[in-house]
Amino acid sequence: MTWDITEIQKWSWKKHPLGGIINDPGNSRKFETGGWRAFRPVRDENKCTQCLICFVYCPDSAILTKDDKIADIDYRFCKGCGICAQECPMDAIKMQDETGN
Amino acid sequence: MNSLTKTAALVGTDAVAEAMRQINPDVVAAYPITPQTAIVETFSQMVADGLVKTHMIAVESEHSAMSATIGAASCGIRAMTCTSSQGLALMWELLYIASGLRLPIVMPNVNRSLSAPINIHCDHGDSMGARDSGWIQLFSENAQEAYDNTIQAIRIAEHPDVQLPVMVLMDGFIISHSIDRLDIQDDASVQNFIGTRNPTYSLLDAQSPVSVGTFDSLYGYFFEFKRQQEEGMSNALKVIQEVGKEFGSLFGRPYGLFETVGMEDAEYAVVATSSAAGTIRTEVERLRSKGIPIGMVKLRSFRPFPAVQLAKLLSGLKAVAVFDRSNTFAGNIGGPIFIELRSSLYELEKRPRIINYVFGLGGRDLSVELVKKAVSRLIDIKPNEIIQQNVYYLGLRE
Numbered sequence: 001m002t003w004d005i006t007e008i009q010k011w012s013w014k015k016h017p018l019g020g021i022i023n024d025p026g027n028s029r030k031f032e033t034g035g036w037r038a039f040r041p042v043r044d045e046n047k048c049t050q051c052l053i054c055f056v057y058c059p060d061s062a063i064l065t066k067d068d069k070i071a072d073i074d075y076r077f078c079k080g081c082g083i084c085a086q087e088c089p090m091d092a093i094k095m096q097d098e099t100g101n
Numbered sequence: 102m103n104s105l106t107k108t109a110a111l112v113g114t115d116a117v118a119e120a121m122r123q124i125n126p127d128v129v130a131a132y133p134i135t136p137q138t139a140i141v142e143t144f145s146q147m148v149a150d151g152l153v154k155t156h157m158i159a160v161e162s163e164h165s166a167m168s169a170t171i172g173a174a175s176c177g178i179r180a181m182t183c184t185s186s187q188g189l190a191l192m193w194e195l196l197y198i199a200s201g202l203r204l205p206i207v208m209p210n211v212n213r214s215l216s217a218p219i220n221i222h223c224d225h226g227d228s229m230g231a232r233d234s235g236w237i238q239l240f241s242e243n244a245q246e247a248y249d250n251t252i253q254a255i256r257i258a259e260h261p262d263v264q265l266p267v268m269v270l271m272d273g274f275i276i277s278h279s280i281d282r283l284d285i286q287d288d289a290s291v292q293n294f295i296g297t298r299n300p301t302y303s304l305l306d307a308q309s310p311v312s313v314g315t316f317d318s319l320y321g322y323f324f325e326f327k328r329q330q331e332e333g334m335s336n337a338l339k340v341i342q343e344v345g346k347e348f349g350s351l352f353g354r355p356y357g358l359f360e361t362v363g364m365e366d367a368e369y370a371v372v373a374t375s376s377a378a379g380t381i382r383t384e385v386e387r388l389r390s391k392g393i394p395i396g397m398v399k400l401r402s403f404r405p406f407p408a409v410q411l412a413k414l415l416s417g418l419k420a421v422a423v424f425d426r427s428n429t430f431a432g433n434i435g436g437p438i439f440i441e442l443r444s445s446l447y448e449l450e451k452r453p454r455i456i457n458y459v460f461g462l463g464g465r466d467l468s469v470e471l472v473k474k475a476v477s478r479l480i481d482i483k484p485n486e487i488i489q490q491n492v493y494y495l496g497l498r499e
Contacts, residue, residue, distance in 0.1 A: 014329075016322060018333075020326050022311060023311050025310045
């Protein structure tokens with residue numbers, strides 16, 4: 001079943017499926033958690049050796065790859081946990097304060 | 102009556118186990134030792150003897166019992182468990198999950214006191230603590246009602262307008278361990294009455310996958326879901342009566358939200374629940390035979406609380422005494438039934454005077470003599486009398 005939740009924030013209590021059941025699995029993709037982030041990982045392409053350790057460790061699948069290489073960081077979902085920066089053996093990822101400080 | 106009826110002499114726990122055998126739930130998950138009661142002992146014997154097809158899961162705690170029952174019920178099947186006293190207390194956080202997920206779990210609970218001090222006997226402190234957990238709570242006066250309520254609870258819980266778990270309550274020892282005469286319907290009639298469960302979803306349905314037990318605190322629809330639960334509970338008022346009426350037409354024992362004795366022309370009333378109603382009825386009938394205009398209301402449905410219906414019934418009476426087999430420890434303002442009933446009467450133009458008897462904690466016996474003492478105070482109340490003392494502790498060593 002495809003579930004149209006575009007107006008969900010305006011729904012009456014009568015409209016929600018009973019018990020908070022989600023009958024359209026996978027729609028967590030529509031729930032962008034990037035807004036939680038206080039620190040943003042920034043990758044230095046010159047230092048990065050494409051070992052992909054950050055890709056393995058990222059709990060939010062926010063390290064995007066293309067042709068077995070890191071293509072980008074998906075800031076729509078990255079919560080800024082810093083695990084990628086911690087694990088990077090080349091020190092190629094820095095955590096940057098989102099407020100610019 | 103189109104149902105074969107068999108008369109039996111059973112202890113309350115065996116009467117409920119027999120109801121469970123006839124319901125034939127798909128899964129029963131239960132903790133097998135104290136504070137569990139003989140309901141599970143007898144039922145597991147039935148499973149072992151092949152008398153029922155239920156998949157029985159013996160778990161390591163009541164917390165796990167309710168967890169496993171919730172998991173099973175999420176799969177769209179019929180799942181039951183049983184508990185009592187400390188066992189119910191250990192289930193606490195899961196009770197809210199069962200009702201929050203709108204799972205129609207039926208759970209007989211043998212009402213026994215909560216420690217400390219350690220006691221094992223009857224009072225309603227265990228289930229009363231769960232009164233805001235979103236479960237329907239039906240009291241039973243005797244083994245017959247415990248049997249009948251267990252069967253009706255399946256229909257009430259699974260009704261599309263309700264979809265809430267139900268606790269079937271019976272008094273520890275007084276009902277659970279005493280042999281009582283009761284009528285048992287034949288298996289086919291019980292099966293026809295309960296029908297099959299039509300779940301709105303199933304966790305195991307790969308064709309229509311669902312997520313159950315989801316996280317909801319960011320956008321925040323929690324409030325909306327809680328409002329839905331309240332609606333289910335309000336709808337249950339109607340459904341309990343419909344199911345009770347249908348049960349009566351098939352088996353000759355109709356049920357409602359409460360039962361009344363002599364309320365047609367009563368000026369005084371006693372409101373009570375469960376086994377105490379039997380003792381109180383004896384005294385009420387004796388007084389009526391002497392011409393005293395007194396009646397009794399035996400509350401069956403505590404959750405939902407039939408506030409409007411009770412207010413209508415009690416409007417214009419001179420005085421009402423409420424018997425509570427538990428206390429709220431809220432500072433001497435009475436037991437839970439008293440507090441809720443008094444609140445229900447607030448809007449009435451002709452409010453009766455109202456007093457409360459907290460009695461029977463930890464299994465303290467309620468004798469007819471004690472009821473006599475309580476009722477003599479009740480019928481002594483004058484209209485418009487200013488009540489100095491609302492709450493009495495009946496049978497307490499003062």
